[in-house]
Amino acid sequence: MGRWEPDAQGRLQQAAMALYTERGYDQTTVAEIAERAGLTERTFFRYFADKREVLFGGQRQLLEQFTKGVAGAPDSASPLDAVSAALQEAAAFFGDRRDGSRLRQAVIDANPALQERELSKRFALAAAMADGLVSRGVAETTARLTAEAGAAVFHLAFEQWLADDKHDLAHFIRNAIADLKASM
């Protein structure tokens, strides 16, 4: 096999998700993922630090997108509306990934250690949006609280979206933001 593999990363991801789903995350080895993808372990490690990173990779870019989305919202937007705009922008990214996201979520839901990792991701999301708010001149306390409320919105909306077949993620984000505003 040549050193260059067309879409090796995508094939490894698909193989990993299939194995995690079939036999469980803990029971799957990197060697098996590589084998299923028709690639070597060495190739696996060119793309992922470990088998967990197949589930949590690509986070940094996504977080940067959240920070930029918040920072770039119209000047007139309130802090929560800036967060809402960023969340809806990010929602587009998930547009055609509902099935893949469901598989991924099922793997995570079956494994407490992965749930902890997922939780810390949620705090990273809040921190990224808080950075965006601070760069808009929002006071740090307000920025943190608004961003954490926004992360809760995203988490809930994502869960509702995975359980649904009709509406897009942005729809659930808008609804959750409206719910939150009505709770004040």
Added chain:
Amino acid sequence: MGRWEPDAQGRLQQAAMALYTERGYDQTTVAEIAERAGLTERTFFRYFADKREVLFGGQRQLLEQFTKGVAGAPDSASPLDAVSAALQEAAAFFGDRRDGSRLRQAVIDANPALQERELSKRFALAAAMADGLVSRGVAETTARLTAEAGAAVFHLAFEQWLADDKHDLAHFIRNAIADLKASM
């Protein structure tokens, strides 16, 4: 030594905190905690499941208090105001425990595994307050979002209170609730 020890639980807690602070949480054993308290290991395990529970015990009663506090807020209170009332009520519990809370926080901040446990406590707090809101007739989505925003408020206010010497915890909770409302 007799089987009954006056305030054995309090002495064990004090001994544990002293050792965690002096030599680190990981480096401290249950045997050492018992010895420092002048008690037996057997007595330790009568009060705590393990050395981690010295830091996280008593959570259930506190959570029940949050649920009741939310449920018992005036009928006219908005969901967020009901959460705010419960948080301020709970704040009274911490009134004279600022020094102890600082020591505890320093131990947790020094240990990633304990931080994860602390994070999951925050979600348990949100879940407890959401239960209280649902029992007030608040829709589940709104209840969850409001309770999670409330847990973020509590977390931030607690941090500010530990770093301060003048105001009580309720003061920081009121301020954070006001900040959150202003962000909408």
